Structures are given as structure tokens and as C-alpha cells.
Amino acid sequence: xxxxxxxxxGRRRSFQVAREPxxxxxxxxxxxxxxxxALFASSVQDLIEASRPDEPLQAAVQALLRKSYPMxxxxxxxxLAALDGDRVWYAFRDGSLMPVFEGEAP
Numbered sequence: 001x002x003x004x005x006x007x008x009x010g011r012r013r014s015f016q017v018a019r020e021p022x023x024x025x026x027x028x029x030x031x032x033x034x035x036x037x038a039l040f041a042s043s044v045q046d047l048i049e050a051s052r053p054d055e056p057l058q059a060a061v062q063a064l065l066r067k068s069y070p071m072x073x074x075x076x077x078x079x080l081a082a083l084d085g086d087r088v089w090y091a092f093r094d095g096s097l098m099p100v101f102e103g104e105a106p
Contacts, residue, residue, distance in 0.1 A: 022088075025049055028057070030074075030089045033097055040093045043068060058089065071095035 022031045023041055025048040032041040047061045058074050065072040073095050077088040 026051075026057070028087045028089055030091050032091045032093070034093060037093055040069065040091070044074075044091045061091075065091070069093050 022029050023045045024030070025045050028048065030044055030048070032044055034040075043065060044061065047064045048057065051057050051060050058076060062072060062074040065074065071092075071094050073092045075090050075092075077090065
């Protein structure tokens, strides 16, 4: 995706917007947080591939992830954010984008 901005100087400039790393398995693009945890992303991909077709995929993946990552949350992208029509999930290793550290209130 290229975004063009027009600063106050009136000159146009373009820059690339980085897309978050994601994995696509079984027709679902999953964006994992944190982005730099390759083991977590691999676990998500393996669980999606190993899931049975007769079970709710999102709930099954989240339940299995929680065996190794107790705070893990898998949530679908809201339909209003789906401009491209793709199925997208967000997998949060620590329960949300911003982890809660010991001693902090959630």
C-alpha cells in the first residue's frame, strides 16, 4: 500500500506503509502479536492446520493455544474493518496488543 501525503510545504511525497507479518492457513490470514515471536506464530499455524473441520476453528485454536500460552486470545477482525473481504484473525500471545505486567492493573 502506498500513501501519499501533502505536507504544509505543498510538495507531495509518497511512502510505503509496512504491513504486519501474517500467516495464511486454511483460508484464514492470522496476524500474531508480538510479531517477533516465531514460536508463537508457528504454534498458531500448526493448530489451525491440525484442527478438525467439524469444530469451531477460532475457539478450538484459542483453547489449544492456552495450553502453552495461558493468556492467548484469538479474535476475528470486525466485519467493518474488512475492506478486502479476507478472513483475518488476530492472535495475541499475551491476551492483548499491550501485555499486562505483574503488579499492573489490567
